[in-house]
Amino acid sequence: xxxxxxxxxxxxxxxxxxxxxxxxxxxxxxxxxxxxxxxxxxxxxxxxxxxxxxxxxxxxxxxxxxxxxxxxxxxxxxxxxxxxxxxxxxxxxxxxxxxxxxxxxxxxxxxxxxxxxxxxxxxxxxxxxxxxxxxxxxxxxxxxxxxxxxxxxxxxxxxxxxxxxxxxxxxxxxxxxxxxxxxxxxxxxxxxx
Amino acid sequence: xxxxxxxxxxxxxxxxxxxxxxxxxxxxxxxxxxxxxxxxxxxxxxxxxxxxxxxxxxxxxxxxxxxxxxxxxxxxxxxxxxxxxxxxxxxxxxxxxxxxxxxxxxxxxxxxxxxxxxxxxxxxxxxxxxxxxxxxxxxxxxxxxxxxxxxxxxxxxxxxxxxxxxxxxxxxxxxxxxxxxxxxxxxxxxxxxxxxxxxxxxxxxxxxxxxxxxxxxxxxxxxxxxxxxxxxxxxxxxxxxxxxxxxxxxxxxxxxxxxxxxxxxxxxxxxxxxxxxxxxxxxxxxxxxxxxxxxxxxxxxxxxxxxxxxxxxxxxxxxxxxxxxxxxxxxxxxxxxxxxxxxxxxxxxxxxxxxxxxxxxxxxxxxxxxxxxxx
Numbered sequence: 001x002x003x004x005x006x007x008x009x010x011x012x013x014x015x016x017x018x019x020x021x022x023x024x025x026x027x028x029x030x031x032x033x034x035x036x037x038x039x040x041x042x043x044x045x046x047x048x049x050x051x052x053x054x055x056x057x058x059x060x061x062x063x064x065x066x067x068x069x070x071x072x073x074x075x076x077x078x079x080x081x082x083x084x085x086x087x088x089x090x091x092x093x094x095x096x097x098x099x100x101x102x103x104x105x106x107x108x109x110x111x112x113x114x115x116x117x118x119x120x121x122x123x124x125x126x127x128x129x130x131x132x133x134x135x136x137x138x139x140x141x142x143x144x145x146x147x148x149x150x151x152x153x154x155x156x157x158x159x160x161x162x163x164x165x166x167x168x169x170x171x172x173x174x175x176x177x178x179x180x181x182x183x184x185x186x187x188x189x190x191x192x193x
Numbered sequence: 194x195x196x197x198x199x200x201x202x203x204x205x206x207x208x209x210x211x212x213x214x215x216x217x218x219x220x221x222x223x224x225x226x227x228x229x230x231x232x233x234x235x236x237x238x239x240x241x242x243x244x245x246x247x248x249x250x251x252x253x254x255x256x257x258x259x260x261x262x263x264x265x266x267x268x269x270x271x272x273x274x275x276x277x278x279x280x281x282x283x284x285x286x287x288x289x290x291x292x293x294x295x296x297x298x299x300x301x302x303x304x305x306x307x308x309x310x311x312x313x314x315x316x317x318x319x320x321x322x323x324x325x326x327x328x329x330x331x332x333x334x335x336x337x338x339x340x341x342x343x344x345x346x347x348x349x350x351x352x353x354x355x356x357x358x359x360x361x362x363x364x365x366x367x368x369x370x371x372x373x374x375x376x377x378x379x380x381x382x383x384x385x386x387x388x389x390x391x392x393x394x395x396x397x398x399x400x401x402x403x404x405x406x407x408x409x410x411x412x413x414x415x416x417x418x419x420x421x422x423x424x425x426x427x428x429x430x431x432x433x434x435x436x437x438x439x440x441x442x443x444x445x446x447x448x449x450x451x452x453x454x455x456x457x458x459x460x461x462x463x464x465x466x467x468x469x470x471x472x473x474x475x476x477x478x479x480x481x482x483x484x485x486x487x488x489x490x491x492x493x494x495x496x497x498x499x500x501x502x503x504x505x506x507x508x509x510x511x512x513x514x515x516x517x518x519x520x521x522x523x524x525x526x527x528x529x530x531x532x533x534x535x536x537x538x539x540x541x542x543x544x545x546x547x548x549x550x551x552x553x554x555x556x557x558x559x560x561x562x563x564x565x566x567x568x
Binding site for chain 2: 005006008078092093132134136150154159160
């Protein structure tokens with residue numbers, strides 16, 4: 001579909017691990033806390049809220065339980081876009097929510113199993129897997145995947161592969177995954193490492 | 194070069210062969226988008242930004258996916274590439290396009306007024322294209338909104354592809370010269386336009402406040418016409434490739450609303466084409482106002498209410514003062530239950546027609562109106 005190609009404003013990236021894959025398949029999560037199932041989480045919240053404000057430009061008040069009681073929280077509202085099997089463009093609303101009580105400091109995209117592109121996973125034998133949320137020149141946001149081997153192959157644009165590979169290669173504790181963003185409009189890059 | 198649309202590729206190829214391309218089409222058919230896309234592609238060798246190719250194995254490839262596009266790039270071997278832009282208007286002047294004199298108040302001896310030679314957009318673009326690595330794309334928007342023939346003046350013959358200087362900057366037996374005022378000293382000098390200067394102009398034939406372009410002017414341009422395109426809309430809204438079935442009496446989803454809006458837009462354009470001519474139709478862009486397509490029913494209804502205001506304003510303009518044609522275009526009186534009706538009334542002793550219920554519809558009534566217009 002070459003006519004659909006477009007320039008890129010921003011990319012949010014996150015390494016995808018086994019627990020995330022089960023969320024994409026709507027098989028809950030690994031935690032026994034009960035919260036956060038099928039949510040894709042981004043820490044630290046304040047850092048990612050900044051970039052998600054650009055990806056999901058609208059806001060809405062939603063009712064959530066906080067401190068054991070109903071509370072109004074402001075969520076960021078946008079949409080994910082993708083091409084279906086007939087190469088027709090599809091989209092669905094997506095939101096970015098502030099932290100929950102059990103997981104302070106984490107912003108999250110809930111119900112990721114609802115979005116077909118999250119089920120189009122790359123081969124699992126090509127190294128670590130990275131989710132890309134790509135905001136194009138027309139401000140639409142498209143989920144895509146990359147693998148570590150593919151990023152190292154030289155086939156990807158260097159301005160994309162280098163920051164992501166730097167993040168993948170950084171030292172971090174075993175409970176943390178590579179995550180960050182690249183803002184081509186402001187020139188700002190962020191990685192957890 | 195980034196991957197680009199087939200339309201932009203065609204225009205680049207035409208620019209490369211013919212140097213001057215005139216883009217035309219009804220409002221909302223994507224002329225401005227295409228001008229921008231061609232400009233970005235022309236600068237391709239200077240662009241380093243990544244390109245997203247949806248669904249590709251490598252979503253953001255290092256190399257352009259369509260290498261063959263490079264073949265279409267005008268003056269591809271030149272590295273110092275620039276875009277020059279201008280918009281013609283009723284007060285556009287030859288001196289603002291080529292060269293000419295302008296008064297300078299108080300700059301002469303003892304504060305007396307004097308004059309200086311200014312250089313215009315075509316001259317500046319031409320001079321850049323004459324540098325060793327220079328290539329210029331001059332974009333003229335709304336070319337028929339100003340006195341184009343006067344603005345081009347003597348350069349009009351010299352813009353023709355076979356009347357330019359050779360690629361190496363030397364004159365050929367066909368090179369056309371015209372006189373302009375030298376920016377150096379104000380003398381009239383002979384001047385020719387370079388090979389590496391390309392001109393892309395756009396115009397809207399349907400506007401009422403435009404200047405006619407004569408045949409002698411038009412034949413120096415390679416025409417490229419854009420039409421209202423239903424498939425662009427269907428792809429944008431994620432609708433089936435063709436209209437299928439009957440619209441439901443009430444919308445159950447955002448898709449129902451966008452399907453009704455698309456069918457109503459198609460029907461209106463078809464009636465305008467018959468009633469006033471194809472050039473008076475309105476493009477698909479009229480329904481593509483938002484940055485993102487609404488996913489929920491209330492959001493979709495709000496979006497089409499906004500689009501309807503522009504669509505209705507266009508119909509009113511096209512059939513200004515002709516209430517019966519407006520009614521026919523909106524399918525009034527053809528089907529039962531139409532929210533609008535055409536009634537006979539009088540003004541003084543004269544018979545008049547009036548559209549009743551033609552106030553701007555809201556989210557509660559827009560779907561029924563679109564469904565009735567679609568027929």
